[in-house]
Amino acid sequence: MAYSFVEIQKRKTYFIVFLTILLIIIYFATIWILWLAAKIYFVSVFMDFQNFPKKFFFPSFKENVILFIIAIKIALIHFFISSKNMSKKIFYILKAEPMDLSYLKHQQLKNIIDEVLIATGSSQIEGRVINTAFCNAFSTADFDGKVYIGVTEGLLSKLNRSQLEAVVAHEVAHIISGDCFYTTVVCSMFGIYEGFLERISENLVPIETVSGFITKSILYCIISFISALNNLVVSLLSQQREFRADAIAVKLTRNPLALAESLYIISKTWRGKSTASEAFSPLFIVETKDASEFSTHPPIEERINILMNMAHADHSVLEKMMENMYFRTGNIRKDTTPKIGGKTKTQKGWFIFKDNKWQGPFSFSELTQLNWLTGDHLICREGALTVKKACEDFDLISLFKPLHKEVSYKYSCPHCYHGLEELKYEWASTYRCPICKGILVSRSELNKILIREERSFSEEIFQQAEMVKKEKQERFRKIQQIHTPFVLNCPKCGKKMRRRLFSYEAPVEIDVCIWCDIFWFDAEELDIMQVLYDQNLNKDILLE
Amino acid sequence: MWLLLLILIILLWVISVYNVIVAKRNNVDNAWAQIEVQLKRRHDLIPNLVKVAKGYLAYERETLENVIKARTQAMQAINIKDKETAENFLTSALRSLLFVVENYPDLKANQNMLKLQEEIISTENRIAFARQYYNDEVMRFNITIQQFPFCFVARMFCISKKELFKIEDSSQKEPPKVKL
Structure with missing residues (x-):
């Protein structure tokens, strides 16, 4: 939509060359310093440091060339290893899984992705879900053109349909404008290693033991070094890309208010700070770290303000929503449907929907006599308000069990030793x-x-x-x-x-x-x- | 000699303009095909919906029959104008059905119904997005063939304006609101 395919491919090549040169420079500087340090160490231990000619310490032209070639080789190897299966590695570190379509919310997410794609007229995007409580969403793109959108469970439970649609549209906007690819490549250069080490250190020996303390502190040093490199590379990304993606998202959904609302909700909740996702902060819709000089995203208030201007609305709308959000859980989850019959329900009978009308009530012993009853029949408990399939009613399951008698239970109850x-x-x-x-x-x-x-x-x-x-x-x-x-x-x-x-x-x-x-x-x-x-x-x- | 060259240049220009117009017209056709796919999806969903709802809505036969009637009408419509009216009728019939469903807590809580509702909302959104895409493409096409030098070429090959796919009123832009 925004750019043609050829244009994106061309920009990709420039970008990769640029990134490789940057990697070479980083490696050259590191190797140069290491070489110098090694020389100084060698001389100070084995020879007389004071009388040694100082000229020896600075690498000659020949040495420089050799170091440079080594740097190029390491940088290229690094680039090729890091850029292989980027999405797969990122999913492994973030623990992102494919969607479970039997769950309604996941089906909804899949539907929303497909809907937004229709508005762009472009190709397939796969969805992923991270099983965690924090609220954020991200997108990745691979060299072979496969693209993914990931959403956390926490976000799925917090947002309504139109808000989720706005978030997905934002991520789709990143994908069609091509900057999702750059972000993924830049994040994989050092972020993958940072994230991987962080994930290891999460599950490592407890800090109480001496060996645990030492390994943890060594790991921490390595992580902070890689994270510094990551910050350096990531700072190449322009903050403008988020504004652009917001704008395209609004153009796709024509609903700036929903995007503003979802940004607001994400900004007010846990966004993934102090998890492995910090390493991939630029990939997310709102950055997972706290805002700093190294921020890869523009300030969230600014983004919300722009969106609210587009919607011709003021902040009172958001404040009202904040109130609703506070009361949302808790009160809504109270089951207010009046209970008829109370706890005596097991003694009452069941109605069965057959031949387009309700029959019954039947008692449990009568039900066992009915030959035509299958698990697919709709049933309703006497006095209850809910209708379900017969096989879904917990007390009736045993009726349908004999059909496949060899039910082997995987686990048994620790209290009553009955199969679970x-x-x-x-x-x-x-x-x-x-x-x-x-x-x-x-x-x-x-x-x-x-x-x-x-x-x-x-x-x-x-x-x-x-x-x-x-x-x-x-x-x-x-x-x-x-x-x-x-x-x-x-x-x-x-x-x-x-x-x-x-x-x-x-x-x-x-x-x-x-x-x-x-x-x-x-x-x-x-x-x-x-x-x-x-x-x-x-x-x-x-x-x- | 110069005249010949001028004619050649004009001819080349006409060809290039014609090609641009044809490309845009194909974009519009493609977008229309997208809408048809989604409309078909909606027509296929309705029998399922009726099947699930029938057990619960014994006293709402009229609403159900309305939906079925609207579906048959919509499937028979051929040109854009007919489709517009038939689909609008179907949308309102569906909406009244979903409104009725709200009054039946047991039906509302039914798993199949929840899934179907989600599918219907999704389809309505898909239709809306496909229409948005189609209308954008039509607008681009219409602008091209009406702009100053291009309009001569368009008139030469008898290329006419395409119609937008409209909806009845602005309130219908929203997909049917269903609380999940």
Whole structure:
């Protein structure tokens, strides 16, 4: 749209030549200094430093040429290694995954990407999702022309459809104007190594041990050196590219207000500071680091102001939204539909939708007699308001199980030793015990559950959450580990699980297996945890 | 001799202008094809929607029938003017159906329905974007064939203005608002 394909290709070549020359200069300077240092060290240790001719220390012309050739070779090797599969490496470091299309929000993201592409009339873009709570979005492009747009789970749960559309349009704008490619190349030169080392140091031995402390500090030195180089190279990028991408995004969606809103939301939440994503700050829609002299993005207020001018609106709109945002989670998640029948629901019957009308009610024993009933029939509990498929009703699952009798359970419940059944909780895969309703979750899936906001909770859960918080925080201050550490066996590996409180802000007692990184929640504990986590998030937003 | 040269230059100019116009006309045709793809997508979605909603909306038969009728009409329309009116009718029928769905909490919470709603919203957006792209291309084409020296060439080859794909009123620019 903005540039023709040929033009972009031409600019690519210039850019690559320029970047390689810069790399050569950096390497030449480094090698030159190292060579000098080596000479001085050698002379001061093995020879008489005072009487040695000073001329010896400065490299001669011949030495300079040799050093230069070495620098060129290293720079070229560096360039080719770094520029191979750039997107793949970046995804590995950021832990970005392909979308799970059974989850509605991911399907929505895919739809939005396709929609915006229609407005540009250009080719395919793939979506990626980062499983993390911070709010940001990025785009990458490879040498072979493959392009990707990535969004974090946190952002997906915070933005509505039109805001998400604006963010995607911004990233698409980077891609069609071609500057996404430069940003990706520049970031991969040193950023990949910085990010990789940072990811290693996250999972490294704890800092308490001596060896851990030493390795960590050495790693920290290397990281800060590479990060300085990264900052140097990245400062080549012009801040103007963000303004341009904002403008193209508005041209595509004709909705400047939505983009301003999403920028505002991103700027008010955790953008990814002190994670591996800092190394790729220029790729993101709002930079992950704090603003500084090295900023690769223009100030966010300026961007928002320009967009608000385009929308002919003033800041009161944004302030109003801020209020809504604070009240959004928590209140909306309260399930206000009145409960009919209450807890006696299991004794009541089921209605079944057959031949275009509702039949029933049938009791459980009657249902077992019905030959025509399949898992695809729509059913409704007597007195309840929700309609679902028969196979989705938890009490009826057993009816359809005999069809495939050889159900082998992967894990069994640590309390009742019954097989755990797979359950989609907030579209994350978990295993639930049908008897005690406890839930088994791995760490990465737990992360998704805490970020997503699809479920709503009853009033009782909110009250319980308050109680848990008051009671447990006192205990948390004294000691984190509770004094009955080993109670349950891990359903996965069979070893003893530790019982501890999850965190200070969400002090729910959980069982965790440190070997498999897997969590066991008793009934309702996961709900309480979600409520507490939400309250915590709201506080963060308010404090900023 | 000079005259011949002048005629040659004019001829070359006419050819180049004609080529520019043809390229733009093809862009417009391509954009129109995009719209048709998306309209087809919408027509294919409607039977699914009706199937899912039928169980729940026993008392809203009229709304459902309206949607089906509008779909048949829209599928039969051939030229742009007919399509415009038929598609506008379908949009309003769909919107009233989605409005009715809001009153049925169990249907609203149904997973299939949620997915279908998302698909419908997405399709409406796609149509809107495709229309935007088409109208932009048409505008570029129309400007080219109406500009001063170009208009002679256009008239010579009987190239006429293309029509924009309009919507009824400005409020319809928004896709149907559905709370998810």
